[in-house]
Amino acid sequence: MPLPRSPSGIPVARLRALARALAWAAVLLLAPAVPPLASVPSLSLPPAARAAAPPRVAIVFEHAGASLADLAPIYRMHEPFGLGIFPHKRYSAQIVRDALAHGLVPILHLPMEARNPADTAPVAGAVWVRMTDGQITRIVEDDLASAPGVVGVSNHAGSRATADPRVMAAVLRTVKARGLWFEENRTTPSSVASDVAARLGVRRVLITTYLDDPPVDIERKVRALIPIAQRQGAVLAAAHITTGTPQVVLRLLPEFRRAGIAFVPITEFLPR
16 A cells, blocks of 8 residues: 655655654754753753653761761651761761661761861861872771771862872772772862762762851752752752751751652762
8 A cells, every 4th residue: 555645745654753853853952951060860861751750859968977866857857868977986887877777878978188177177087188099098998997888988078189189099999999989079179089080980979069068048958959950850969967957858858748859869870
């Protein structure tokens, strides 16, 4: 049976296929660019796939280790938040176990040298740029041993250390040898951490959104995650456990749920 043809003589099926292709081209040309708030691979999904998925938010709460009580509001939410745990603190090892039991993502919050020394101190197990590669390796290994079971490593402070390619290579080689990934909390535009991680084949994720640094207007910043996630599809953010931010997130949890926001682990945004 001959194919149906349009008045122009072109088969109808071919005209329909051409129309679909032109429609997709128009969508792609008119689609708004997504600002690179974080390294979120899923933002590269086709628009239809993004529309089908709920807006996602990942939050990492940092500076855990010295207190168990500070973590109570985080555990109460029953969401898969990240938890940045300082090494060599009284409860570092216990918090890793508790975090896993509560479905959280335990991360070693590795202290690294900052340009302002006060930003690094007073935390044990810090990486300093004056150290040799061997000393850095031993420091990172000792820090990991004090918090067994962490699944990733993030930097605490580090505006000086993360800008030093040699230092970051020594840190990330140890991270890679343990089969872990790296979360960069970018504290300086001079950072080479993510570049060195890419060169060494270390999976990494970048966080540039902070909810309480400085610790003002925290509720406004937390609430702003909702429209950002709805507009971009996903957003990653970091906060601290002692600024009241966990309590703010707990209080606003019903707003996130009414908006259809899904809290997801930071591991969703690691490169596959």
